[in-house]
Amino acid sequence: MEExxxxxxxRNGDGAAQRELYDRYAGRLLAVCLRYAGDRATAEDLLHDAFLKIYGAFSKFEYRGAGSLRAWMERVTVNVALEWLRTRNRLGCVELDEGRAAALPDEPSAEEASRVPRDVLMRFVSELPDGYRAVFNLYCIEEYSHREIAQMxxxxEKSSSSQLFRARTLLARRIRDYLKTH
Structure with missing residues (x-):
């Protein structure tokens, strides 16, 4: 079926269309949920909540060409995950000391990072503290600015920047440790 x-x-409540929508996009949206939740059971709960929200919000969806349905569904799913983090006070904002703000993490090169399997990298991201993980995903994957992240x-904005810095530092350390042993 075309998008x-x-x-x-x-939008019309067609059960066959809803099943196809789920079958087509559930895997991709589960990956989005995993990036924010950190564990599979919570991600599956978030996926369920996201689909309920998606099915109930089709009156707000406006088709804008190929890929617009997937993009809209991903945005709804990210919002469901962020709401879950907010309502559980899981963002744990930590300000970065001004004196340390200029120091950049000793990040591995692209070549070094490419030697780490994708599933291992995703596990490292899933193990980040909730607030760090949320900001990392929004900034590095969803490509939002710190101003947009702060609003969301x-x-x-300083907290967003701080959490990204700390997430990148932790990830760089985990990647370096992995490369030493593999």
């Missing part, structure tokens, strides 16, 4: 037809079917998470 536009699939969206119209879901209800924190200030």
């Amino acid at each position: 536009r037809t699939l969206a119209e079917g879901c 998470l209800g924190i200030n």
Whole structure:
């Protein structure tokens, strides 16, 4: 079924269209949930909540060409995950000391990072503290600015920058440790 037809079917409550939508996008959206939740059981709960929200919000979806349905569904899913983090006070903002702000993490090169399997990298991201993980995902994967992240998470821009710095530092350390032993 073509994306536009699939969206119209879901908008009209067509069960077959809703099943196809789930079958087509559940894996991708579960990966989004995993990036924010950190564990599979919570990610599956978030996926369920995201699909309920998606099915209930089709009146707000506007088809804008190929890929717009997937992009909209990913945005809804990210918002569900962020709401889960906010309502559980899981963002744990930590300000970065001004004196340490200029220091950059000793990040591995792209070649070094490419030697780490994707599933290992994703595990490292999933093991980050919730706030660090949320900011890392929003900045590095979703490509939001610190101003946008601050608005989304209800924190200030400095906290967003601080959490990204700390996430990158932890990830760099984990990658370096992995490369020493593999």
